[in-house]
Amino acid sequence: MNTPATLLYVYAVTRPTRSLDEVLDTLRGIGQAPVLLLPTTPTATSTATLAFAASEVPEDDFNEHALKDHFENLEWLESVARAHHDVVQTIATHATVLPLRLATVYQDQSRARQALAAQHHTFTRRLDELDAHTEYGVKIYLTPPSTAPGPQPGDDAAAPQNAPASPGKAYLHARRAQTHAREAVYTQAQQAAVAIEAIAARHASLRVRHAPQSGALGGPQENVLNDAYLIPDDQAEPFQNALADAARAFPDLRIEVTGPWAPYSFAMPAPDSPPGPPEAPS
Known part of the structure; x- marks a missing residue:
């Protein structure tokens, strides 16, 4: 009976340590496969030893053609992403970790070692930057504004107080009230973004600005x-405390802080010019 062909799935780059070896004895990755450390030997220009955290996966599921189909299968993708995340997070609690993108695979251990050696300098420099750091996420959500159409300054000032509003005027009043409420909430969001940036300037080493989430990821509130x-x-505790204090000044927003996470957003250098704070729609 032939043994099914396998590929080597790589989760992250890290530095081998004794405590990490003990954790990997019981850590399982995709398909409950054992996770191993695949180290490279020090180079002529560096004495640091790095390692891929990896496990074997079925070649039939992770070759190029199979992955194209699987990436359309949300259930399969979620299962792989969860296993990938669990391995990376576990390693992150015991060592500095550089997460790699989902479905990074090599033909065999020899090819993986070659890739690790070729990028040894880049990986080492990035791990040095990530040492003693953790990722936290900060999101601003708009709470739904009240749509009740209250009287607006200057609206029909000369009209009798007891005169019933026409359906057209009532509709316009409601739309105007919605617009004012939405603009006020967006103003709060802009102010909150400025406050968060000021806090981050005191506590954070780097920032990455992701696109706001939408649809099912964003939930019922607008991100x-x-x-x-x-x-x-x-700085983690002062950072979180300062954000909690700032959030109380913005009652019409939900400011969500997530983490600690492995540094997924910082596996590559941050962009030089991130976009600015949120703007109200015109």
């Missing part, structure tokens, strides 16, 4: 800011 911050471990 207008979706930032990730790389926070030194000794």
Whole structure:
């Protein structure tokens, strides 16, 4: 009976440590496969040893053609992403980790070692930047404004108080009230974004601004800011406390802080010119 062909799935780059070896004894990855550390030997220009955290996966599921089909299968994709995340997060609690993108695979251990050696300098530099840091996410959500049409300054000032409003005027009043409420909430969001940036300037090493989430990811409330911050471990508590204090000044917003996470957003250098704070729709 032939043994099914396998590929090597790589989750992350890290530095081998004794405590990490002990964790990997019981850690399982995709398909409950054991996770191993695949180290490279030090180079002529560096004495640091790096390793891929990897496991074997079926070649039939992870070859190029199979992946194209699987990426259309949300159930399969969610299962793989969850296993990938669990491995990376577990490693992150014991060592500095550089997460790799989903479905990074190599033909075999030899090919993986070659790739690790070829990028040894880049990986080492990035791990040095991530040492003693953790990622936190900060999101701003708009709470739905009240749509009750209250009287607006200057609206029909000369009309009798007891005169019934026509359906057309009632509709216009409601639309105007909605517009005013929405503009006020967006103003709060802009102010909150400025406050968050000021807090991050005191506590964060790096920031990445992601696109706001929409649809099922965003939930029923509108997401207008979706930032990730790389926070030194000794600044994590002050950073979270400062955000909690700032959030109380913006009652019409929901400011959500998530983490600690492995530094997914900082696996590559942050863009030089992130976009600005949220703007109200014109």
